Amino acid sequence: MENYEIEEKINDEFTKAVPDVLASVLSDINSCTHERNVISMEEKKIKHRTNRWVKWAACAAAVILIASAVFGIGFYRTNYSTDMMIALDVNPSIEIRVNRKDTVLEVIPKNEDAEAVIGNMDFKGSKIDVTVNAIIGSMLRNGYLSDISNSILISVDGTDDKRSSELLSKLTDEVNGLLQTDAFTGSVLSQTINSNDTLKNLADTYGITPGKAQLIQKIIGNDPRYTFESLSGLSINQLNLILNSNKLALDDVDVVGSASDRAYIGEIKAKEIALNDAKVAENDIREYRISMDYEHGTMVYEIEFKSGIYEYEYDINAVTGDIVERDSEYDDDHYDSEHGKDTHGSTGSGTGTAGGNTGGNSGSSTGNTTDNTGSGTAGGASGSTDGYIGEERAKAAALTHAGLKESDVSNMIVKLDRDDGRYVYDVEFLQGNTEYDYEIDAVTGNVLKYDKDIEEHAHSGNNTGGTAGNGTSGSTGGSSGSSTGNTTDNTGSGTAGSTSGSTAGNTGNYIGEDSAKVAALAHAGLKESDVTNMIVKLDRDDGRYVYDVEFLQGNTEYDYEIDAVSGNVLKYDKDIEDHVHSGGSTGNTGSGNTGSGTAGGTSGGTAGTTGNYIGEDSAKAAALAHAGFKESDVSNIKIKLDRDDGRYIYEIEFRNGRYEYEYDIDALTGNIIDFDIDD
Amino acid sequence: MICAISSNDKRKRHDSDKLDKLICSMASGSTDALAEIYEETKTSVYSFIFSILRNTHDAEDVMHDCYIRLYYASQDYRRMGNPMSWILTIAKNLSLRKIHDGNRTVSENADSSTEGSIGGSADDFTRETDDRITAMQCMEKLSDAERSIVTLHAVSGLKHREIAEIMDMPLSTVLSKYNRAMKKLRELLK
Numbered sequence: 001m002e003n004y005e006i007e008e009k010i011n012d013e014f015t016k017a018v019p020d021v022l023a024s025v026l027s028d029i030n031s032c033t034h035e036r037n038v039i040s041m042e043e044k045k046i047k048h049r050t051n052r053w054v055k056w057a058a059c060a061a062a063v064i065l066i067a068s069a070v071f072g073i074g075f076y077r078t079n080y081s082t083d084m085m086i087a088l089d090v091n092p093s094i095e096i097r098v099n100r101k102d103t104v105l106e107v108i109p110k111n112e113d114a115e116a117v118i119g120n121m122d123f124k125g126s127k128i129d130v131t132v133n134a135i136i137g138s139m140l141r142n143g144y145l146s147d148i149s150n151s152i153l154i155s156v157d158g159t160d161d162k163r164s165s166e167l168l169s170k171l172t173d174e175v176n177g178l179l180q181t182d183a184f185t186g187s188v189l190s191q192t193i194n195s196n197d198t199l200k201n202l203a204d205t206y207g208i209t210p211g212k213a214q215l216i217q218k219i220i221g222n223d224p225r226y227t228f229e230s231l232s233g234l235s236i237n238q239l240n241l242i243l244n245s246n247k248l249a250l251d252d253v254d255v256v257g258s259a260s261d262r263a264y265i266g267e268i269k270a271k272e273i274a275l276n277d278a279k280v281a282e283n284d285i286r287e288y289r290i291s292m293d294y295e296h297g298t299m300v301y302e303i304e305f306k307s308g309i310y311e312y313e314y315d316i317n318a319v320t321g322d323i324v325e326r327d328s329e330y331d332d333d334h335y336d337s338e339h340g341k342d343t344h345g346s347t348g349s350g351t352g353t354a355g356g357n358t359g360g361n362s363g364s365s366t367g368n369t370t371d372n373t374g375s376g377t378a379g380g381a382s383g384s385t386d387g388y389i390g391e392e393r394a395k396a397a398a399l400t401h402a403g404l405k406e407s408d409v410s411n412m413i414v415k416l417d418r419d420d421g422r423y424v425y426d427v428e429f430l431q432g433n434t435e436y437d438y439e440i441d442a443v444t445g446n447v448l449k450y451d452k453d454i455e456e457h458a459h460s461g462n463n464t465g466g467t468a469g470n471g472t473s474g475s476t477g478g479s480s481g482s483s484t485g486n487t488t489d490n491t492g493s494g495t496a497g498s499t500s501g502s503t504a505g506n507t508g509n510y511i512g513e514d515s516a517k518v519a520a521l522a523h524a525g526l527k528e529s530d531v532t533n534m535i536v537k538l539d540r541d542d543g544r545y546v547y548d549v550e551f552l553q554g555n556t557e558y559d560y561e562i563d564a565v566s567g568n569v570l571k572y573d574k575d576i577e578d579h580v581h582s583g584g585s586t587g588n589t590g591s592g593n594t595g596s597g598t599a600g601g602t603s604g605g606t607a608g609t610t611g612n613y614i615g616e617d618s619a620k621a622a623a624l625a626h627a628g629f630k631e632s633d634v635s636n637i638k639i640k641l642d643r644d645d646g647r648y649i650y651e652i653e654f655r656n657g658r659y660e661y662e663y664d665i666d667a668l669t670g671n672i673i674d675f676d677i678d679d
Numbered sequence: 680m681i682c683a684i685s686s687n688d689k690r691k692r693h694d695s696d697k698l699d700k701l702i703c704s705m706a707s708g709s710t711d712a713l714a715e716i717y718e719e720t721k722t723s724v725y726s727f728i729f730s731i732l733r734n735t736h737d738a739e740d741v742m743h744d745c746y747i748r749l750y751y752a753s754q755d756y757r758r759m760g761n762p763m764s765w766i767l768t769i770a771k772n773l774s775l776r777k778i779h780d781g782n783r784t785v786s787e788n789a790d791s792s793t794e795g796s797i798g799g800s801a802d803d804f805t806r807e808t809d810d811r812i813t814a815m816q817c818m819e820k821l822s823d824a825e826r827s828i829v830t831l832h833a834v835s836g837l838k839h840r841e842i843a844e845i846m847d848m849p850l851s852t853v854l855s856k857y858n859r860a861m862k863k864l865r866e867l868l869k
Contacts, residue, residue: 204776
């Protein structure tokens with residue numbers, strides 16, 4: 001059976017199965033909007049009332065009451081229509097709808113915790129203050145509000161601003177009083193909101209109230225590094241901690257009391273851990289900064305300080321005290337630009353301070369002396385979200401500096417980040433098997449730092465053993481070559497080159513790609529069948545070997561770094577992908593002498609793997625031949641190497657006139673696997 | 680190939696301009712416009728909701744709520760050239776809400792022979808097909824996303840690009856899921 005026959009069959013079956021709900025829809029709409037035509041409404045109502053639509057029942061009843069002319073429309077409005085919405089967020093998120101007399105019409109639990117809090121309690125007809133009192137009581141009893149998590153957000157949403165703020169201040173006082181317990185003192189955040197569809201949609205999607213959605217949006221507005229998704233899972237206490245610790249004051253949000261950090265190790269302990277790890281004494285440090293943050297999927301203490309000629313940055317897990325991320329580099333300010341500041345040297349020696357990296361530095365500092373003299377002084381201002389150059393311009397700045405075109409590179413990642421108290425764009429991309437890493441000032445667009453690395457992969461189970469061997473030795477030679485002949489050489493490649501030999505022999509100690517994959521999926525709470533575009537590769541980071549595990553779930557991109565020896569999740573990152581990659585075309589350039597290093601196994605993305613495959617040109621030719629076109633007949637050709645059902649395919653798209661053709665071509669055999677035509 | 684092209688013309692494409700105008704008159708309170716929109720879109724809306732909820736009772740409930748929501752939300756509608764996306768996005772959100780709220784008639788893991796599924800029981804409209812397997816039964820074998828993608832393509836005649844937008848997925852994912860789903864259906868309907 002052909003695709004179109006199947007589709008027709010589906011269409012037919014659905015067309016026959018559609019129920020008729022129009023009469024009931026019209027009746028519900030009429031009864032709730034046209035209060036003016038009360039009498040005729042009543043007749044309609046009786047004719048069509050089905051009782052199935054429970055949520056319209058109150059409305060319907062009201063219409064009948066009005067019709068009987070005992071009470072006026074005002075009665076209906078006062079008693080049955082929602083006048084205001086009160087949202088309580090702790091971690092349980094609860095919405096309470098009240099009428100004009102502050103009588104509760106409905107209490108809606110927005111998540112599972114909220115259901116536990118409400119239990120069997122029925123608040124309909126109670127006064128709002130009684131209801132809130134009972135809910136807070138239940139939250140205290142159930143441990144949602146306690147000495148380790150003491151913060152609550154109260155939001156009032158109504159059209160009458162005066163009434164909203166009156167009710168808000170009444171409830172805030174009430175809750176604040178309830179949270180002055182013997183065991184702890186609470187912290188109450190309060191705000192009035194005017195919810196719109198955006199807020200409602202966000203709230204529904206993430207199982208929170210529009211109030212919390214508004215709070216998160218305000219936080220993102222102050223600090224654009226956060227994403228809605230990452231913050232939506234945090235409790236109000238955690239959000240409150242982030243607000244406190246970063247000294248963020250949000251417009252129109254009042255905060256009483258301060259958030260509890262009892263669940264965490266505390267700033268003093270975190271500092272101690274960082275100083276111990278850096279092996280510097282408390283007296284030797286300067287410009288110390290600590291703040292709480294949400295990164296790597298957990299609450300962390302972000303610590304920055306300087307000591308000697310180095311600048312340190314730590315992310316410390318706020319619960320366990322584990323060091324999640326460490327980074328050290330030459331202090332930009334300390335190192336005078338007259339000396340010919342060497343950004344490559346500085347990044348390379350970052351790992352050097354932790355031990356290990358020798359030799360690379362000298363090589364790099366001869367080859368590369370004059371790049372970026374101006375860096376490290378720009379910016380300094382932070383807090384404002386406006387005036388950033390945007391990801392596109394950051395990308396362009398990095399590409400210009402590298403002397404590459406966007407079409408030359410793949411795996412482009414641009415991320416807004418904060419470094420040294422200012423905002424920067426981290427721009428990463430691959431050209432062949434060379435990894436570029438840029439830091440672009442988010443305000444001025446200046447290149448602050450850059451780094452270039454030959455990517456090495458020592459795969460176990462490498463199916464192109466001979467080639468991979470060549471790749472490794474080739475790139476080792478290449479790195480030493482580049483450190484003399486090339487002004488943009490890097491220490492990173494020197495290190496990678498010198499160690500790669502031993503890695504190849506050592507993969508036996510590692511947990512293996514499969515275990516790494518399992519660890520990442522378990523952490524994400526997903527099954528392998530839920531995700532697509534899985535890429536696992538062995539990589540080196542901060543002086544140790546890690547598995548980089550990447551996959552897509554829906555359009556969410558997960559990126560994990562798994563310790564290759566212990567299997568621990570070292571870092572993780574979750575990104576909503578809202579663009580379609582057109583990358584993958586770099587394989588040809590990269591595959592020459594270095595790309596073969598990545599050809600192992602099934603991973604390594606698109607770069608370098610093209611050697612075994614028919615190539616984009618042959619794939620394109622096969623698709624065009626099948627469609628009966630010459631290349632000149634078609635436009636908008638896109639070719640992408642992709643993995644589908646465990647094999648590599650070329651996905652080819654092109655247009656001819658109003659039709660859009662899509663082909664899947666087996667990358668090894670050149671066979672057409674599937675094709676589709678759309679107008 | 681020729682067949683594939685001509686089938687596109689047979690497929691129902693919604694007239695965006697007409698829908699745009701209807702939504703605007705609906706925004707000014709016209710229930711006639713709503714009725715017309717309903718006739719125009721009911722199969723698309725219902726089938727998409729059903730593809731998410733897989734239960735006729737729940738799908739009917741959500742379909743009902745969806746048209747009421749459309750009526751009231753039309754005030755906020757901004758002409759963006761694709762009214763069908765707007766309508767189907769609302770349908771999707773309400774369906775997901777239904778799943779989230781958990782007050783569903785039949786549990787999610789109900790097998791395909793439950794009374795709520797189209798074509799699963801000996802309902803009158805499937806009787807005529809008798810021993811033939813219905814496409815609906817085969818759709819049960821697809822993943823949630825695959826089922827929705829195939830439905831949007833087959834019933835609403837949306838382009839993969841538009842489906843990607845509604846489903847919040849990259850185009851490449853939609854394409855590969857669509858192809859995989861059609862492959863499965865071809866096997867099942869042999």
